[in-house]
Amino acid sequence: MARFTFALAVALLVFASSANATGRELLQGSRDCPALTPGALAAYNKAKGTFFDSNCFDQLGAKGSCGSKTGGLCIFSNGQSCFYRSRPCKPTDAQVLGLVDAWNAALKTGDSNKVADMYGPGAVLLPTVSNQYRTTRAELIDYFDMFLPKGPQGVIDKYEIRHLADGVVQLLGIYTFTFSSDGSQAQARFSYTFTRQANGKWLIAEHHSSVMPENETQLVLDxxxxxxxxxxTLNATRVAALYAPGAVLLPTVSDKVRNTPAEIRDYFVSFLAKEPQGVIDNIDGTSPNVRFLAPGVAINSGTYVFTLKNDDGTRSKVRARYTYAYKKYGSKYLIEEHHSSVMPETAGKVNE
Structure with missing residues (x-):
């Protein structure tokens, strides 16, 4: 089989739909079409901005002019024209995620026109921070003219890819944006629907982005x-169930560091005998203090006052400091670390 060469400087690579329509036979001799090699496709993809894979086409092409053929790839090389018929194929997960990487890179340029180039004809944008339904290029550019000065850069936290049809793929999930203008972060839900264009390039047909509807700070306080x-409930098992499997407890009235579910439950068996009830108080406006260290990871620190039953049946109050480190599991925050200590200057005494 003749050696297949692929030189972009002299070779003409086009889809059959845009091939030379003269119908002129472009063969030299009777050589068969060479096998479609990974190198040929890699060069084509680089030139066209596509990511076709070899499994998208028949490996052996048909000799002859491609002018009247559709639904395939035409390569003109070494004096002959070869048509490789297309067949259903799916982009890989890495390729789909690469589309969002390219969109993110366009954001980084600060050029609204470059971002708008990532959207196909008739694309729809339901943006994160605008009520307006955007359906034209001018409307897309108008939105990104407002959004890009914030310096947004997104990182995908969770995603799912769905292949809806040949040439149609959907990517949906959650991403977190960091804004270089002020260092702030915001987490949002997203769904991108990409469609493969006639030239093989994938563009956004619909992009819906929305802020997380739940108040994460309130979930931590909850x-x-x-x-x-x-x-x-005075049930140690129920209390221990609110700690993550690998949680650590540094309790108020025990020297022992508890780092197993059994040890945490053991502590509460004795502590619950005091019938404790806590209230987060507010000293100098500093409590509670909720901070998010990463998506789904938060720390709540401050002071609380516990009412406890004494051995003689009377009740007293003790103030302590606390740190809860939480991690979100599904829709629920569990305690990863709990450190509680008596106020060092007043030994926890509360003036009533």
Whole structure:
């Protein structure tokens, strides 16, 4: 079989739909078409900005002019024209994710026109921070003229890829944006629908981006309320269930570091005998202090006051400092680390 060469400087690579329509036979001799090699496709993809794979086409092409043929790839090389018929194929996950990487790179340029180039004809954008439904290139550019000065860069946290049809793929999930203008972050949900164009390039047909509907700070505060409610049941197993499997507890009234579910439960067996109930207080406006260290990871630190039952049946109050480190599992925050200590200057005494 003749050696297949692929020189972009002299070779004409086009889809059959845009091939020379003269119908002129472009063969020299009776050589068969060479096998479609990975190198040929790699060069084509680089030139055209596509990511065709060899499994998208028949490996052996048909000799002859491609002018009247559709639904395939035409390569003119070494004096002959070869048509490789297309067949259904799917882009890899890495290729689909690469489309968002390219979109993200366009954001980084700060050029709204380059971002708009990532959207196909008739594309629809339902943007994160605008109520307007964007359906034209001018409307897309208008949105990104407002959005890009914030210096957004997105990182995908979770995703799912769905192949809806040949040439149609959907990527949906959650991404987090960091804004260089002020260092802030925002997490949002996304869905991209990409379609393969006639030239093989994939462009966005629809992009829907929306802020997370739940108030994450409130979810973290709710996690403390759930923990406090579990204390009220006086059931150590229920309290221990609010700690992650590998959680660490540095408790208020025990020297032992607890780092297994059994040890955490053991601590609460004795602590619940005091019938504790805690209230987060607010000293100098510093408590509670909720900070997000990463998506789904938060720390809540501050002070709380516990009402405890004494051995003689009376009740007293003790103030302590706390740090809860939470991690989100599904829709629920669990405690990864809990450090509680008596106030060092007043030994936890509360003036009433």
């Amino acid at each position: 996690a403390f309320a759930q923990w406090n409610a579990a204390l009220a």
